[in-house]
Each structure stands twice: as structure tokens, then as C-alpha cells.
Amino acid sequence: MPLHASHLVAEPVGPAGAFRRWAGHFCLVLGVGWLAWPWTLLALATAALLGGLLLAWALGLPASFARRTGSVRVLVWRRRVRRDWHAVCARCGLAERETPQLRRSRGSFPYVQLRVRPTLGQTSRDFEVAADALRSAFGAARIRIEPDGPTDVLVTLTVGDTLGIPFAAATGASPELVGSVALGRREDGQAWRLPIGPHTLVAGCSGAGKGSVFWSFAFALAPAVRTGHAQLHGIDLKGGMEIAMGRQLFTMSATDAAQAVAVLEHLVDLMRARAEAYAGRVRSHTPSLVEPLHVVMIDELAALTAYCSERDLQRRAETAINLLCSQGRAPGFMVFACLQDPRKEVIPSRGLFTQMVGLRLKDQSEASMVLGETAVLSGALCHRIPRDMPGTGYVLPEDGGHPIRVRAGFATDDAIREVAEQFATPSHVQLRGAVPAPVTKRPQRARAGGGAS
Ligand SMILES: Nc1ncnc2c1ncn2[C@@H]1O[C@H](COP(=O)(O)OP(=O)(O)OP(=O)(O)O)[C@@H](O)[C@H]1O
Ligand SMILES: [Mg+2]
Structure with a gap:
């Protein structure tokens, strides 16, 4: 059989072949999409790129991500707490006659702090008893209750976890040992x-x-x-x-x-x-x-x-x-x-x-x-x-x-x-095993009647 030129180019098989086929289909769809809806496709690509960058930032530098985006997230949480405050208090047994007044909400990520004025007859103890219910109603990770001045109660919700992703231990920056x-x-x-x-x-x-x-x-x-x-x-x-x-x-x-x-x-x-x-x-x-x-x-x-x-x-x-x-x-x-x-x-x-x-x-x-x-x-x-x-x-x-x-x-x-x-130490000391402790003899008891009076 005569050898055709096309036979000299090996058809990719296995994963490499599959990848090429999919890449080809993807480029085809992209090309057609670009011709038909160029602006929609551009917007989608930009959104995907931004989303990817945000995800990489959140996973790669979680502390920096939390710091920079924290104020927005705290704002969202404060709005949610204000919106649901009455309903949550009622469900958690804190609003039998009237609802405790939410006087102030503020915070810096991952904390949201609520300053609450209890109703007449309520104390911070009532909030401590309801703490776990409040925490789970708001969907916070942790909650802390403490008195705030003579009348108010401070409720601190922890609403995020910046420690979830492990990170590598780092060596100290300088040999100076201060503080x-x-x-x-x-x-x-x-x-x-x-x-x-x-x-x-x-x-x-x-x-x-x-x-x-x-x-x-x-x-x-x-x-x-x-x-x-x-x-x-x-x-x-x-x-x-x-x-x-x-x-x-x-x-x-x-x-x-x-x-x-x-x-x-x-x-x-x-x-x-x-x-x-x-x-x-x-x-x-x-x-x-x-x-x-x-x-x-x-x-x-x-x-x-x-x-x-x-x-x-x-x-x-x-x-x-x-x-x-x-x-x-x-x-x-x-x-x-x-x-x-x-x-x-x-x-x-x-x-x-x-x-x-x-x-x-x-x-x-x-x-x-x-x-x-x-x-x-x-x-x-x-x-x-x-x-x-x-x-x-x-x-x-x-x-x-x-x-x-x-x-x-x-x-x-x-x-x-x-x-x-x-960072090997310049000084190594090799000690032998413990030296036996010196045997201390017990002082002999003075014979009865033999001591000075
Ligand atoms: N800071 C960390 N971040 C991520 N993973 C960790 C961290 N510390 C420990 N680990 C993982 O947890 C495992 C257990 O940790 P480690 O051996 O330090 O525990 P331990 O408290 O010393 O336990 P043991 O008392 O049995 O020696 C480790 O093998 C490691 O994979
Ligand atoms: Mg250990």
C-alpha cells in the first residue's frame, strides 16, 4: 500500500489526544460566541478572571484577604443582625414582653460587636444563658457575652475564621532577642x-x-x-x-x-x-x-x-x-x-x-x-x-x-x-548520663537521755 503523507503525522491518542480535542471544541465555541455575542462573552470572561483572582487571594494570603475585605463583610453581618434582631431575640427567649434594644453594632473582621440595653429585669446572665442559641441563630462561629458599663451588655460574635488554612512556620527575622x-x-x-x-x-x-x-x-x-x-x-x-x-x-x-x-x-x-x-x-x-x-x-x-x-x-x-x-x-x-x-x-x-x-x-x-x-x-x-x-x-x-x-x-x-x-548552633555539649546523686547519710538519732537538756 502506498504511504500517504497524512500517515506520517501521528494522531495523538490517550489523555493528550482528549485534551487537544476538548481544546479544539472550546476554541470553536469561543470563536462562535465571540462573533455572535462579543460583549456578553467579554463580561463573562472578566467576571471569571476576577473570581479566580479573588479565590487565589483568599486561599494564598488568607490574612491579607480577611484584612482587606473584612470591613465589607462586617458591614453585611451588621445589616443582617439589625434585620433579624427582633426575631432572633424572640426565638431565643430574650423578648418575652419587649425586645432588648440594639444600641450599637460595629466591629472589625472577624468580630461583630453588639451593644445591647437589656429590658427591665434582664441581666447579662440572661444573655449568657441564651448565648449558644444566639450564636447559632446568627450563624456565628463563637460568641462572648460581657457586661458593658452598669446597664448594657456587650455581645461579641466571631463571624469568620482566618486560621482555617494552614501555613508554613517561618524563621525569625533577626538574631536580636528583644521582647x-x-x-x-x-x-x-x-x-x-x-x-x-x-x-x-x-x-x-x-x-x-x-x-x-x-x-x-x-x-x-x-x-x-x-x-x-x-x-x-x-x-x-x-x-x-x-x-x-x-x-x-x-x-x-x-x-x-x-x-x-x-x-x-x-x-x-x-x-x-x-x-x-x-x-x-x-x-x-x-x-x-x-x-x-x-x-x-x-x-x-x-x-x-x-x-x-x-x-x-x-x-x-x-x-x-x-x-x-x-x-x-x-x-x-x-x-x-x-x-x-x-x-x-x-x-x-x-x-x-x-x-x-x-x-x-x-x-x-x-x-x-x-x-x-x-x-x-x-x-x-x-x-x-x-x-x-x-x-x-x-x-x-x-x-x-x-x-x-x-x-x-x-x-x-x-x-x-x-x-x-x-542555623546550626556553633556550640555542642555532650553530657554523660546523670551522675548518681550523692548518698546523704541520715544523722544518727541521739540516744535517749544522752543529749543536753
Ligand atoms: N500548624 C499546623 N498546621 C497544619 N497541620 C499541622 C499543624 N500542626 C500539626 N499539624 C498536623 O497534625 C499532626 C499532629 O501534629 P503533632 O505531631 O504536632 O501533634 P502533637 O500534639 O505533638 O501530638 P503527640 O502528642 O501525639 O506528639 C501532624 O502530623 C501534622 O500533619
Ligand atoms: Mg508531639
Whole structure:
């Protein structure tokens, strides 16, 4: 059979062929459409382009999207609340005789604040009782009720979630250790900054994302680690799984109880020596190459303080942690610990931690143990954080305001390895396991009748 020229051009088959066919049909429809209805097609294309750009903005930069479009969204919510106020109050049992007066509505995304004047005989307690019904009637994510002056009630609705999309943990911008470091984002779109200095306890059940808070903090200090202004010491009794990935960031590492006790007691010695050197000279520490900030980072604190099979090591670890927590802040020693179970039996020295991060917890009582009952009543609902939002939690602001919902950046294994390589500490100290504690002989009892009277 003679070979025709067309046989030399292979017909595309499989997915490539299908794509070409569809692209051809699409171009044909577009061409015909353009000839028949050019302006309609132009308007549709513009709308699709704008929609795509908005979607990309919302998914790619959710905080910036929320900030820029927030005022419009709050306006829509305020209108909706004003429109439905009477009906909602009636359905939620707040308008038996008359409707509480909605005096003012305002807000900045994701919050809408309503100032309400209760009817005669009503109190803020009535609004607290109806809070969940009000929240669900308006379709808000969360609600907070508080008295506002002698007569009014402030109802704060959270109407959006800027923390829904995970984001990557970032390294700190500079080696300077002043004030606080950024760990992630706050619900209101601002950066979540954690003060450096206060001993910090991160509590959350398994899978709550303690690892992301742990690594976000290590990443934030990484520039100071590289220059030698900060030294991190990692303790991970879960076989070292967590800290092994970023070992180069840690000056000392411990993966069993004996090593952990050695690290902690060594730090207590350093702390005492520094405090003695400071006595009468200075009252607070400024990180320097000679006197760096020491941060002991413990992945599962309970493995050391509650589940350790060697009683002596457990007691010594507890004593060292208590000493570091109670005396470490001024001479520049900080404890940063993660924990699954915040009960007092598990962590007797919970009160020595002055900064708490409450991630997802089992129930309301655990949330109260971590952040306090008042914080839970004013909205720190750690037990309601969804499972599919690891790294999300609540913190209390330093100024004592309401709890803030936050999310830490996520550090992948590769990111941890990369940061550890790039910001490796210049000082590594290898300690042997814990030196056995000196045996203290009990003083012999004086024989009866033998002592001085
Ligand atoms: N900030 C985050 N953003 C997105 N995903 C996260 C974040 N933090 C954690 N995750 C995901 O959640 C999973 C559990 O997180 P992680 O291991 O940190 O929990 P954990 O609280 O340390 O649990 P455990 O106590 O069992 O060690 C991780 O494998 C990761 O995929
Ligand atoms: Mg973990």
C-alpha cells in the first residue's frame, strides 16, 4: 500500500489526544460566541478572571484577604443582625414582653460587636444563658457575652475564621532577642507573638499540634542560635523522634531520663553561677555571646515528671525544672515544655509556668486547668477546637485581656532539617548520663537521755 503523507503525522491518542480535542471544541465555541455575542462573552470572561483572582487571594494570603475585605463583610453581618434582631431575640427567649434594644453594632473582621440595653429585669446572665442559641441563630462561629458599663451588655460574635488554612512556620527575622518572637497568626489577622522569658507550657492532647508550636518557637530563635546569642537544649523522652530532625539546633540533647537529668542539673549549675555573678551588679539578663539565653525545650514533660520508671531520676528532674522555673527568668534561663495531660498529678509544678498555650484539649475542665476558669468563660474553648485544625489554640494576652485564638505555623520534616542545617548552633555539649546523686547519710538519732537538756 502506498504511504500517504497524512500517515506520517501521528494522531495523538490517550489523555493528550482528549485534551487537544476538548481544546479544539472550546476554541470553536469561543470563536462562535465571540462573533455572535462579543460583549456578553467579554463580561463573562472578566467576571471569571476576577473570581479566580479573588479565590487565589483568599486561599494564598488568607490574612491579607480577611484584612482587606473584612470591613465589607462586617458591614453585611451588621445589616443582617439589625434585620433579624427582633426575631432572633424572640426565638431565643430574650423578648418575652419587649425586645432588648440594639444600641450599637460595629466591629472589625472577624468580630461583630453588639451593644445591647437589656429590658427591665434582664441581666447579662440572661444573655449568657441564651448565648449558644444566639450564636447559632446568627450563624456565628463563637460568641462572648460581657457586661458593658452598669446597664448594657456587650455581645461579641466571631463571624469568620482566618486560621482555617494552614501555613508554613517561618524563621525569625533577626538574631536580636528583644521582647517576643512570632510563632504564627492570631484570629484577628495580626502576628501571634510569644514573649521570650516567661516559662511556657503548651498543653494539647495527642495530635493537637504541639510539634508545630515547638518548632515554630525553635525556628523563631534560629537566627539567635546561629550567632550564639541563644542556646537551645532539647529533651525528648519519646525516643528522640521530635528533636532528632533538628539536632543541629540544640546545644545539648537528651533522649532518656538519665541524660535529661544531666542536662537539667547542668543548666541549674550554670544558672546559679550566673546568678551569683550578677548579685549586686545587674538584675536582669541581656543575651550576648558570652552569656546566651538558655532555653530548655521539653517535648513530653510528663515522660519526665510522671511516667518515668526511675523514681530517683524523676525526683531530680522535677527539682531541677522547679529551680529553673522559679529562679531562671532573671539570669536568662527559660523552660518551654509541651504536655498532653495538664492534671496536677502529672505536672505538680504547673503553677510555675507563667505562660500557657492551650491547644485542643479533651474537655472544659482541662481547658480551665491550663488557661483558668475565667479564660474559658470568656471564650477560650480549647475543647471545641476541631481535630482538623492542629496547631490552633488559645493564649492569654499579656495585658490581661480576653483570650486570643491563634495558630502556629506548620514545620514539615524537610523544613526542620533545612533550618537546622542553615542555623546550626556553633556550640555542642555532650553530657554523660546523670551522675548518681550523692548518698546523704541520715544523722544518727541521739540516744535517749544522752543529749543536753
Ligand atoms: N500548624 C499546623 N498546621 C497544619 N497541620 C499541622 C499543624 N500542626 C500539626 N499539624 C498536623 O497534625 C499532626 C499532629 O501534629 P503533632 O505531631 O504536632 O501533634 P502533637 O500534639 O505533638 O501530638 P503527640 O502528642 O501525639 O506528639 C501532624 O502530623 C501534622 O500533619
Ligand atoms: Mg508531639
